[in-house]
Amino acid sequence: MIKQVRPNYDAPIMEKEILEFWDSNGIYEKTVAHRENGEDFYFLDGPPYTTGSVHLGTALNKTIKDVLIRYWRMRGRNVRDQPGFDMHGLPIEVQVEKKIGVRSKQQIEEYGIGRFVETCSAFAKGLMNDMTLQFKRLGVWMDWNNPYRTLDPQFIEAAWWTLSEAYRNGLLVRDNRVLTWCHRCETALAEAEIEYWDEDDPSVMVEFPVVGGDRSLLIWTTTPWTLPSNMAVAAHPEFSYALAAMETSGGAKKVIVLESALAEVAKAGGCEKWEILDRMTGADLEGMEYEPPFAVPGLEKTQWLHKVVLADYVEEGNTGLVHTAPGFGPDDFETGKKYGLEPFCPVGEDGRFTDGFPMMEGKKVRGSNEALLEDLDSRGLLFSSARLRHRYGHCWRCKSPIIFRNTDQWFVKVTDIKGRMLDEIDRVKWVPDWAGSSRERNWVEGARDWCITRQRYWGIPLPVWECGCGETRVVGSFEELSNGDGYTEGMDPHRPWIDGVTFRCECGGTMIRVGDVLDVWFDSGVAGWAGLGWPSGKDGLERWWPARFIVEAHDQTRGWFYSQLAAGVISFDRAPYDEVMMHGWILDNKGQKMSKSRGNVVDPMDLAKDVGADSMRFCLLKANAPWEDTAFQKEMPRNARKVLNTYWNVVNFASTYMNIDGYDPSAHTMESMSVDFRDEDLWMVSRTEAMKRDVENALESRELHRACRSLENYILEDLSRWYVRLVRDRTWAEGGDVVADKNASYFTLHYAIMNAALALAPFCPFISEEVYGHMGGTLESIHMEDWPGHDPGLINVGLEESMAAVQEIVEIVAAERQKMGSKLRWPLKAIYVVGPEGGKVRTFDRVLAQQANVKSIEYVDAAPSPRKDLVGTNYASGAVFIDFEVTPDILAESYAREIIRRIQQMRKDMSLNVEDFINCEIDAEGEVVELCAQWVEHISGEVRALNLVFCDSPGGDEVRSWEIMDGEVVIGVSKAAM
């Protein structure tokens, strides 16, 4: 049976009720169970980092997932929809540090690693719960009671297993390299963890006096603090260098620099003239020995120490001679290796000088710049000193400037499996195609070995144990771990507890775990099997793996798309997904990234509170192609709400009258109604089938914006603005002879509303549920329904063309009326449709007459002869002539309709029910009364008046004076006693 919906679309309240309905009736669980025999479909959720609050981008992300999952369920699939959360890592650690008031690793260790890790864990879980509530409010249906969490022991075991596979295949190695380092977090950082912005730094040229000569090599640097670690000077073998004599502010100098840089160098040194004394190539300089800028006591003298070496990365800028500190520069490190220079790195993990450089021991490196420069200056070695603004890297979490440092780290040898990864990119389906063929491919081609170790606490512990004898063991399961000393059943595998587990080495020594934890980017890379309980159980993997579909924002090209690809190739020699969809970001209205510091953040929860989650979802989806970034405009949610509100109004209209007439949708079928359909009903059915076809095609091609636009167009144009307008009269017709015709319109209206609800269900799960429940849906929830496939046999192109022509003529008539000052309420005498297209229009004769409000329509081959009151207009496939002559009959009908309109307004103002009867008394000028005489019966019928009389002083419950066509009319209305 049909239940009337509440008159106003109050989405926030309605949605809360639906959430409550879902919750207390276990609708989600029942829907999942409903499909348990369907085809298995492994959807894999990319785990959001537990920040505690869902931003618009995350909302879009989960909305896309929810839409597709609901759609697949409607298509009968048994979708695995476990959500995930990324819960380890530096971001949580940094927040916890702030919370408990510590600022360094040393303080954390004093606080106790165990306490610290437990705090991180509890903190992350709390944030996860906050986010879960927000996702639920947005209508996202996932298995919220059973998320995979990267902090779970089972998840950790899966990561260990993957690393042990990597080790077994020679893809996990320890290496000594120069890497980006955060001195505050005291850990290595990956390139992805570095944020760049401008920083003011020294820009200095320093003289390195050549041993046994009167000249100096001139180098340029922006990091004076690396000078104590200088071990060589690099020159390009083919560049041309010059020995030049200069008269500088610091006195007469002889320097060796790149010849082409002489002018710049001289300018920096405050000298206008110079003389070139000699020329040489870089190769000629090789082996030239110089005095290091700082005396470093412990530095072992080797063959190439403090000599000019050759390197072809040297560029033709600055002095052309590059200060080389193998402990602090990736290139320097490589050069050092080539020349047998052991990296000298007198800087600790905390970014302070060690006793390796006693002069500055204990001082922060960047803070030592000035003192070092002063020292150089006092010795006459500072050739020039300036400041430079340049892009500099910073730690993504604590914003400290990063430094380069030479350390031991563990690497996944991505460079060894690059070929396989690229093959897999080709095999996987990417949406859009270029996300894979260009973007992901481009990233993988340029990828370097992946440094997966971090010197921190809150993360998956590196499962590597080492013995002093050089023996290494990589643990791949808890079962293997249980063989260790110090293992206890059910122990938390996090630090510090895991650090207490040791293994007996074959040499008799003790194997101790390497203290590092994993880069959090590695965590989520193994989600595809970690969530399935692998490796401790294999059923899940065999049943579900690999993931059929994943979808994330484009930043995951180098994040999750990549980490999964690498982990998948390592573990299973394939990409762990079949289809990857990429989506864009939600930016602010100017196209800038939303961020707290910019103060331009829009909170999805506010939108849900304001216009409802359905409107929020709909506006995000319809705004743009999913893979494009969207500049969020504040009117977007309001516009989306307008679409849903219009739909709601249609349902309100339909449910009101169907309810009054006791219409039972289950008593009719398309077949049984077929004899009663009017052509406009068949037109509406045709439009409905086309809409379903379009929405389905768009869902299959992941063009969700097109699906939304089809729905919007259907609801606004076809259903609301046209069909409802057409069927109004039929809806309130009364009497036995109109029942069949009315039922045909009800059936069609109901069919349209229900199909719209079904097609809308994945996108706007709340309003569709509410409508379904009120319009006689037979299942407990619309989300258990099957997808409403379309019937091509019901699509009638000819009928649609006819209707389009009629709509066009109605628009023309309306436009011409406006020009002529003729209200739609006043009937027109006639219109003439000229041209061969008349036949098309004729199908909808009645519709045209009614909607344009014309008394007569004539189809003619040629334009009628011109006369007064006849106006002609051309349209797409013909012409229309409108006869604006006002006859007494037309004037009478116009008056009648004006009066009807006023009485209806009064009924409404009096809050009468649609079914109530009234009595009317009307006072008007004699001429008007005369004209209306023949219309009294019609007026009475339209306004449900039992008695309608003209008199001099009208009375009633409500009396009002109106101005109609320059004359005064007084109308009195009373509710009639029944």
Place this chain on the structure above:
RNA sequence: GCUCCCGUAGCCUAGCCUGGUUUGAGCGUCCGGCUGAUAACCGGAAGGUCACCGGUUCAAAUCCGGUCGGGAGCACCA
């Protein structure tokens, strides 16, 4: 320097793959209308060098090449 995406009205965009009426919508603005869906709704008007230049073609917003601008990523940043 390299790669990718984007550029259509004041704003946000459709159309581009697959060339073909006068480039469509929405928002905003102005004017009007309608109203037994009504704290709604509808119509009309103004507003476009389809970023620019060149090419292919009978025909280019659409295909090709280049330029400029915006964004993202890579490399570099001693």
